[in-house]
Amino acid sequence: MGAYVGAPISALHTASVNKDVKQDLQNKALKLGDVKPKTFSHGFLWFKIPDEAMHDDKLPASELKISIKKDGKLVEYNLPITGDTAFAKATASPPSKTETKPADSIVPIDKPVIPPKPELASAPDFKSLPPALSYSYILHDANNNRILEGGEEITLKVEVENKGRGAAKDVQVILSGNKALVDYLGERKIIGDIKPSEKKIVEFKAILPAQIPAATAELSIEIKEGRGYSPSEVKALTVAMKPADIKKVVEVISEINIDDIPPKTRHERKEDFAVVIGISNYREKIIPSVKYAKRDAEIMAGYLENVVGIPKTNIKLLIDGASTKSDLEAYLEDWLKRRVKQNSTVFVYYAGHGAPDTEGKEAHLVPYEGHPDYPSKLYSLKRMYESLNKLPAKDVIVMLDSCFSGAEGRSVTKTGARPLVMSIENPILAGGKIMVLAAAAGSQISSDYDKVQHGLFTYYLLRGMRGEADVNKDGIVSLGELYEYTRTNVSEKASIELNRDQTPLLLPSIETAGVRLSLPVAKIK
Structure with missing residues (x-):
């Protein structure tokens, strides 16, 4: 059953048995372990001698040494133990400096007093009380729009608070969820120990790559405590991720000069014909000039001859004064x-x-001597469509670098009249052989492009005809390819450089044009 020895000690002392029981234990260390300062009774700190140190339920004749520390100073007590003495106690108070008490200062107990079990009389051990962790987080993105965008700096701030009576050990914050987002921020941050009522903050920071994957990302935030006192909840957030907008920055080192007409193609189209009209200067001085119309027509005639392959004798070029009604x-x-x-x-x-x-x-088209106040001096598109549709030709392709709204640009209107939305479509186009490529929608302006000294629409028509519109690289620029190329580039250039809307049209529409979209405009191989 063992036996007890006791030494007087206050609750603030720290004590341990650190010597051996001599003689019968044959100098083998009797390690009784650390004794907690609250395990005391009747003003004594009690140490239990284990059964293996006993003989016939009596302690062997021996001397037990006890070390007691108080305020950083060490006091040793020699407790003589005899076979017929079950308990011993030290009566002297610990001195102020380290000293060894002689054996005669130890007073044996004649009548053993069996104390209650130490654990029943123990005071609370605050070191063993559990922590209670709670936490919150804030996710901040640089532009505060709550979307994680490529190239943006983001910060996830996590605050952990210990609301318990015991200290939290080896605390860390762990992220999981969207792999890309976790890779950017890092998987974990170590906080360490958190005292009761203490708060600690960690931050996960990252600058996102410009081209992050577009996704709705979920991120879980978990708190782990080293001994298992982790919060019972795992918080998660959902946030949108999107790559940065890519801005196209083009430095123009040099461009093809479309006025340099390409060499004549070997694919001659002897049965094809063209009428090319360009009017820059009108007889009526109230009608503003169209800066580059004459130049547009002259270069277009050259392309129709050299790039499309129409013989020069099959092309009629009408310029300024030669373009009357x-x-x-x-x-x-x-x-x-x-x-x-x-x-x-x-x-x-x-x-x-x-x-x-x-x-x-x-x-209407406005001829050289035309005037918007006099309809008889204008040439209507309806009349032109009807005449062209009566031709025995297989196909007719009309290209109009003009506009018909009366809203400036390549358009004029009656004196005092307001600009209006004017459709250039005609029922003849729906079922006939004519396809029309027009520079702009009814309410828009057909623009000049001063940088290259051409109409914007004509400039991209010419570039497309010389091969840039050949998207499928089959050596043929089809009507559909030419329209898509021209529409895309004219719209973009008008918006970016001219700060206006201009969207070329195809009539009939691309949805109803059918096989006519495959009409070959130019062979470039």
């Missing part, structure tokens, strides 16, 4: 009719002013 009627209605054959493709190009009529019902 009677000239337009003669070449569009008579000259073509006498030459065009069943397998012919006809090209009509016009650069100059367009105008609505006085009642706003029709769109």
Whole structure:
């Protein structure tokens, strides 16, 4: 059953048995272990001698040494133990410095007093009380829009508080969830120990790559305590991630000069014809000039000859004063009719002013001597479409670098009249052989592009015809490819550089054009 020895000690002392029981234990160390300062009774700190140190339920004759520390000073007590003495106690108070008490200062107990079990009389041990951890977080992104965007700096701040009576040990914050986001922020941060009522903060920071994956990311935030006193909840957040917008920055070192007409193609189209009209300067001085219309027409005629392959004798170029209303009627209605054959493709190009009529019902081309106040001096698109549709040709492609709203640009209107939305479509186009590429929608302006000294629409028509529109790289620029190339580039350039809307049109629409979109405009191989 063992026996007890006791030494007087206050609750603030720290004591341990650190010597051996001699003789019968044959100098083997009797390690009784550390004794907690609250394990005391009747003013004594009690140490239990284990059974193996006993003989016939009596202690062997021996001397037990006890070390007691108080305020950093060590006091040793020699406790003589005899076979018929079950208990011993030290009566002297610990001195102020280290000293060894002689054996005679130890007073044996004649009548053993069996104390209650130490654990029943123990005071609370605050070191063994559990912590109680709680936490909160804040996710901050640089522009405060609550979206994690590529190139942005983000910070996840986690605050952990110990609301318990015991200290928290080896605390850490662990992130899981979206792999990319965890990789950017890091998987964990070590906080260490947290005292009762103490708060500690850790921050996860990252600068996101510009091209992060677009995703709705979930991020879990978990607190781990080294002994298992972790919070019972794991908090999670959901946040949108998106890559940074890529800005296209183009430094123009040099560009193809479209005025340098390419060498003549070997694919001659002897049965095809073209009428090319360009009017920069009008007879009526009240009509503003169209800066680059004449130049547009001259270069277009060269492309139709060298790139498309139409013989020069099959191309009629009408410039300024040679573009009267009677000239337009003669070449569009008579000259073509006498030459065009069943397998012919006809090209009509016009650069100059367009105008609505006085009642706003029709769109017109403005000939050299034309005037928007006098409908008889205008040449209506309806009349042109009807004449072209009567030709025996297989296909007719019309390209109009003009606009018909009366809203400036390549458009004029009756004196005092307001600009209006004017459709250039005609029922003839829906079921006929004519396809129209127009520079702008009805309410928009057909723009000049001063940088290259051409109409914006014509500039990209020419670039597309010389091969840039050949998306599938089959050596043929089709009508559909030319339209898509021109529409995309004109719209973008008008918006970025000219600060206006201009969207080229295809008539009939691309949805109803069908196989005619595959019409070859130019062969470049």
